[in-house]
Amino acid sequence: MRKRENKLIQVYKSKKPYSDYILFGILLVALPILVDIGLLKYSYLTTIASILIYSIVALGLNLLVGYSGLISLGTAGFMGLGTYLAAFLTKDLNLPFEISLTISVLVPMVIGILTGLVSLRIEGYYLAIATLAISEILRKIFVEFEVVTNGFSGKQASYPTLLGFLDLGRNGTFILIVVFLIGIMILTYNLINSYTGRALSTMRGSEAAAQAMGINIFKYRLLAFAIAVAYSALGGVLYMHFVKYTYPNAWTLTLSLNILAVIIIGGVRSIPGTVLGAFVVFGIPDLILKRLPLIGDIDGAAYIFNGVLIILTILFYPLGLIHIGKDLKKLRFKLRKRKESYSEQA
Amino acid sequence: MSIFIQILLNSLETGGVYALASLGIILIFRTSNTTNYAQGSISMFNAFIATYILMGTGLPAFAVAILAMLSAFLVGVLVDRIVISRAQKVNPVSKQIITLGLIMIFLGLAPMLFGTDPLQFPRFIYGAHTIMGANISYNAILNIIIGIVIMIFLFLMLQKSKWGLAVRATASNDIVARMMGIPTPLITMGSWAIAASLGTLAALMIAPTSSVNLSMMDGVQIIALLACVLGGFQTFYGPVVAAYIIGFASNFISFYISSVWSDSILYVLILITILFKPNGLFGKKIVKKV
Numbered sequence: 001m002r003k004r005e006n007k008l009i010q011v012y013k014s015k016k017p018y019s020d021y022i023l024f025g026i027l028l029v030a031l032p033i034l035v036d037i038g039l040l041k042y043s044y045l046t047t048i049a050s051i052l053i054y055s056i057v058a059l060g061l062n063l064l065v066g067y068s069g070l071i072s073l074g075t076a077g078f079m080g081l082g083t084y085l086a087a088f089l090t091k092d093l094n095l096p097f098e099i100s101l102t103i104s105v106l107v108p109m110v111i112g113i114l115t116g117l118v119s120l121r122i123e124g125y126y127l128a129i130a131t132l133a134i135s136e137i138l139r140k141i142f143v144e145f146e147v148v149t150n151g152f153s154g155k156q157a158s159y160p161t162l163l164g165f166l167d168l169g170r171n172g173t174f175i176l177i178v179v180f181l182i183g184i185m186i187l188t189y190n191l192i193n194s195y196t197g198r199a200l201s202t203m204r205g206s207e208a209a210a211q212a213m214g215i216n217i218f219k220y221r222l223l224a225f226a227i228a229v230a231y232s233a234l235g236g237v238l239y240m241h242f243v244k245y246t247y248p249n250a251w252t253l254t255l256s257l258n259i260l261a262v263i264i265i266g267g268v269r270s271i272p273g274t275v276l277g278a279f280v281v282f283g284i285p286d287l288i289l290k291r292l293p294l295i296g297d298i299d300g301a302a303y304i305f306n307g308v309l310i311i312l313t314i315l316f317y318p319l320g321l322i323h324i325g326k327d328l329k330k331l332r333f334k335l336r337k338r339k340e341s342y343s344e345q346a
Numbered sequence: 347m348s349i350f351i352q353i354l355l356n357s358l359e360t361g362g363v364y365a366l367a368s369l370g371i372i373l374i375f376r377t378s379n380t381t382n383y384a385q386g387s388i389s390m391f392n393a394f395i396a397t398y399i400l401m402g403t404g405l406p407a408f409a410v411a412i413l414a415m416l417s418a419f420l421v422g423v424l425v426d427r428i429v430i431s432r433a434q435k436v437n438p439v440s441k442q443i444i445t446l447g448l449i450m451i452f453l454g455l456a457p458m459l460f461g462t463d464p465l466q467f468p469r470f471i472y473g474a475h476t477i478m479g480a481n482i483s484y485n486a487i488l489n490i491i492i493g494i495v496i497m498i499f500l501f502l503m504l505q506k507s508k509w510g511l512a513v514r515a516t517a518s519n520d521i522v523a524r525m526m527g528i529p530t531p532l533i534t535m536g537s538w539a540i541a542a543s544l545g546t547l548a549a550l551m552i553a554p555t556s557s558v559n560l561s562m563m564d565g566v567q568i569i570a571l572l573a574c575v576l577g578g579f580q581t582f583y584g585p586v587v588a589a590y591i592i593g594f595a596s597n598f599i600s601f602y603i604s605s606v607w608s609d610s611i612l613y614v615l616i617l618i619t620i621l622f623k624p625n626g627l628f629g630k631k632i633v634k635k636v
Contacts, residue, residue, distance in 0.1 A: 065439065071439060071442075118617065118620075118621060121620070121621050121624045122620055122621075122624045123624075124438075125375075125381050125574075125575070125579060126575050126579075126620060126624065126625075126626075128381070128442075129381075129571045129572060129574070129575045130575065130617055130620060132568065132571065132572075133568075133572060133613040133616060133617055134613075134617070136568060136609070136610075136613060137609075137610045137613050137614065140607070140609055140610045141610070144606050144607070252564070253383075253564070253568065254449070257383065257443075257446040257449070258446075260439075260442075260443055260446065261443055261446055261447070264439070264440055264443045300453065300454030300455065300456070300457045300458045301454065301458070302454070303450045303451070303453050303454030304450065304451050304454035304455060304458075305454075306447075306450050307446075307447040307448065307449070307450030307451035307453075307454065308447070308451065309447075310443060310444070310446065310447035310450070311429055311444050311447040311448070311451075314433065314436055314440045314441075314443060314444050314447070315429075315432055315433055315436070315444075318436060318437075318440060
């Protein structure tokens with residue numbers, strides 16, 4: 001007779017990916033409390049917050065790279081644009097956080113759609129480097145448009161104020177980031193399991209076939225770009241309000257490549273994989289390596305670790321680290337079977 | 347008039363640097379089918395080695411440059427043997443990410459071995475000369491000549507020598523080339539080694555003006571990639587010509603239009619050009635089969 005399961009577990013099991021995401025969110029929300037008790041260092045919280053922000057950005061890029069097969073190296077530029085817009089709108093124009101958030105996501109999105117127009121003509125390597133050029137132009141604007149961006153010295157902002165009266169402190173902003181991340185994860189999951197997601201996947205497989213099936217390539221490519229850029233800009237806005245400081249040299253090619261690495265290491269076309277990848281790429285150097293006694297003192301050890309890890313993952317685990325659990329299970333199953341067959345023989 | 351000639355000569359020098367870097371990228375692209383984002387980092391790393399040899403031994407700069415190119419050759423061979431040759435079955439996007447991993451390794455190794463302070467690398471020769479009212483240093487003339495000579499030499503080799511034939515065969519079809527008895531792994535390794543040497547030479551050319559530091563090659567790397575896009579990835583000469591065009595354009599734009607926005611204007615112009623010629627200026631249209 002089957003054991004009767006708890007009602008809560010039943011609900012948990014019936015709404016599988018959503019409940020996982022929400023559970024993950026609840027675990028994350030507990031972190032600031034741990035900091036307040038003193039179980040966790042404050043610097044860990046900052047690192048984890050930036051990891052979550054990069055996860056949001058990487059989810060957008062995963063949609064673009066993984067599902068629609070387009071490469072973009074402009075992520076950092078759009079994220080930077082988000083930070084500057086957020087800082088300018090809230091600090092210089094004193095607009096409320098919600099309006100600033102909307103504008104700072106919409107403006108990069110329009111630019112993203114323009115980039116998407118470019119992507120209709122060119123593909124592959126050409127597209128990657130064209131987006132790189134756009135990112136560099138944006139970075140130049142951050143440096144030179146001093147009235148708004150304050151040049152090389154960078155720009156500051158404060159923790160956001162929700163609805164005009166709810167001042168969020170450090171912990172509040174952290175929770176806001178978690179809420180956004182979980183929202184984005186659920187949104188992305190729904191999106192890729194909808195008509196749009198299937199259309200994007202078809203496009204990646206074969207453009208000609210997609211067109212023959214009646215999928216409007218023009219529309220879906222632009223949509224993919226718009227979503228990816230909107231996620232990066234959203235990441236930028238959250239970054240601005242949590243880190244409270246932005247400067248042009250934070251938004252270079254290296255960051256775009258790092259975010260690409262997040263996807264490849266974590267797992268292309270996998271939402272939890274993207275988050276895992278962000279923890280590996282941005283988390284392990286900061287959270288673990290820098291605290292080790294000997295290795296932590298060497299300059300650049302974190303960089304080398306990341307580089308080696310990226311190369312090893314691609315060479316030996318091309319599907320991404322998220323599949324490691326499944327593979328381990330398979331391996332255990334195999335071993336057990338082998339053991340059984342041995343015992344049968346004996 | 348004298349200003350015009352001055353700009354022309356400057357453009358030849360910067361164009362040469364870009365051309366060397368982009369020739370390295372296109373060599374690697376054609377033989378191992380990946381855009382090498384790590385070209386700049388490998389060059390930067392070897393520029394550090396060069397500066398250390400210079401400070402340690404006091405050899406003249408050009409001897410050091412040759413030693414550095416040899417060390418770059420070795421680094422290229424190692425990179426290919428250890429990483430790239432094992433990644434043949436990896437899909438194109440992941441292959442690009444591998445070169446990103448290489449960037450991180452070199453960015454980590456350089457401060458570990460050489461410290462984080464920027465270092466100075468001297469010019470090859472000192473002194474200046476006036477041509478038709480334009481002032482040009484001997485070093486710049488030397489750079490222009492070295493750039494052009496190396497380029498001509500490599501293109502002659504590509505067209506006339508057995509090695510060149512092997513490279514072109516590998517580039518056009520890897521599998522068939524292997525069937526014809528061409529040692530394609532060796533050819534790929536050679537491309538990585540030569541590309542690293544070319545990049546290092548480019549780095550040493552700009553080193554006197556920019557100092558040897560971790561980000562010295564970032565700008566050159568981006569322009570070299572853009573040159574490959576502008577010239578098209580299908581030919582060897584396309585990116586080189588495009589690199590010179592970019593060199594000229596950037597100098598003329600910065601003098602006649604705006605020195606602050608020259609890079610941005612240049613990027614926009616390049617983007618517009620690729621919109622009209624999606625396969626680059628010298629690229630051929632690839633017919634897709636359904």
